[in-house]
Amino acid sequence: MISAYRYEEDKENLMARLKRIEGQVKGIMRMVEDGRYCPDILQQVAATSGALDEVALILLRSHVTGCVKDAIEQHQGDQPIEDLMQVIRKVIRR
DSSP states (O other), rough: OOSGGGGGGGGHHHHHHHHHHHHHHHHHHHHHHTTOOOOHHHHHHHHHHEEEEEHHHHHHHHHHHIIHHHHHHTTTTTTTHHHHHHHHHHEEEE
């Protein structure tokens, strides 16, 4: 199967990262369930958030070097850049 998305090249890496994040989230759930010390839980939340940020950066890079670059090369106007800016706003908004 040929993918239209460049992240396909990073799919194995992305899936491995997401599985680790899934494990981190399950660990946080266990910590809450066990009544662990708040700063310990927050440290794990911060680590998980950082891991998700890395996934977002990989996907953003793929989008810029693939979809956005192709759209610009095909002279599709400013819309691809506007779409990219909207995605970036969503990613950095907390």
